[in-house]
Amino acid sequence: MALLEIKNLQVRVEEREILHGLTLAIDAGKVHAIMGPNGSGKSTLSHVIAGKPGYEVTGGEILFKGEDLLAMAPDERAAKGVFLAFQYPVEIPGVATMTFLRTALNAQRKARGEEEYSTPDFLKKVREISKQLNIPQDMLKRGVNVGFSGGEKKRNEVLQMALFQPSLCILDEMDSGLDIDALRIAADGVNALRSPERSMIVITHYQRLLNYIVPDVVHVMSKGRVVKSGGKELALELEASGYAQFEDAA
């Protein structure tokens, strides 16, 4: 059974249909890249999976671990293991990143019926992961995302993923605004989270990111649909031939 199964999904934003019958299935343990030109609906898809308000689903369905995802509230989806990164880089002044992480993690563990981490266990885990991600301890004392650079925000998201251990990670344009060193660190962090139980959707406009996070499957989106799927070599073909060929097909 697929971990995530999207069937004929139709979505409207402010009366305009953005996704026109999108179908996609992702097995556990697989990394799927979604590529496509700007405005093709990639972020819309990620928002609808995560349950961001403002989207009207007018048709189709999304099954996650066989359950109706669209019937769940956003926090319920998160507790079930859906994690969307990089779309809410909200700043929370006055709340130290460390405190935020601990509160969010324990709320999520509670919702899953798991025991909360003790303070020493939590600190040990955060230190271990932040070291791998090259996150300085003083960054964790600062307000959430306050004054974080693009790279720091992304490393903070990867830290959250490593703590929350979601079964589906959606990474929306993690390469935007990152220099090559920051991209490598973030991508290494993501790769360390690959496992037979965890699936990932890596959304990107460019092929470059997929040199670092090598996908099992590549999909091309155009005008609100998946218009082509293939192996990782499809990303290289696209780099050479561009998206224009799909604009007509869609």
Ligand code: ADP
């Ligand atoms: P991508 O992530 O592939 O660049 P998006 O999902 O952001 O594409 O956008 C797909 C289309 O939906 C675009 O035409 C965009 O203008 C439109 N759209 C997205 N969000 C909104 C919104 N909140 N209100 C109106 N139109 C939107």
Ligand code: MG
């Ligand atoms: Mg865009």
Ligand code: MG
């Ligand atoms: Mg987008």
